[in-house]
Amino acid sequence: MRVVIAVGSNLGDRRDYIDRAIELLKDHLKIEAISTFIESEPVGGPKQGDYLNGVLLADTELSPEELMSELLRVESELDRVRTVPNAPRTIDLDLIDYEGMTLSSPSLTLPHPRAHLRHFVITPWLEIDPKGVLVGHGSLGEIVAANGW
Numbered sequence: 001m002r003v004v005i006a007v008g009s010n011l012g013d014r015r016d017y018i019d020r021a022i023e024l025l026k027d028h029l030k031i032e033a034i035s036t037f038i039e040s041e042p043v044g045g046p047k048q049g050d051y052l053n054g055v056l057l058a059d060t061e062l063s064p065e066e067l068m069s070e071l072l073r074v075e076s077e078l079d080r081v082r083t084v085p086n087a088p089r090t091i092d093l094d095l096i097d098y099e100g101m102t103l104s105s106p107s108l109t110l111p112h113p114r115a116h117l118r119h120f121v122i123t124p125w126l127e128i129d130p131k132g133v134l135v136g137h138g139s140l141g142e143i144v145a146a147n148g149w
Helices: 014-025 066-075 120-129 140-147
Strands: 002-009 031-036 038-039 050-060 092-098
Touching: 002 014, 002 120, 014 031, 014 050, 014 066, 014 140, 031 092, 038 066, 038 120, 050 120
Parallel strands: none
Antiparallel strands: 002 050, 002 092, 031 050, 038 050
């Protein structure tokens, strides 16, 4: 199944954390494309440094729930500590889209419920998937245009 995963970091050597996360994910993903990484200001949470963000497109045989568990495992392995919402983090891995599926469970919502509000998700995704669509929100190009990004 084709998946879209957002990656970000704002602690330590941000690029190293992202690179290490991508390497760890290769055990379960066949990565098709990785976007350019962009700087972005944090959204919410305590005062903190800027993020380095990007998006990857991949194929996986894992179910959405299995993939989410793997993302959480990688975050933990790379010292992600969950304290308060939107706190600084060594690595942040978000499952944005899973083959266009819609899902709402206690552990996972697809597509990611705030992706359409995040230029640091949509812009890098559009770079590597010009015909991409975020279910329920339209084409990535339309989302960028509507938000003036």
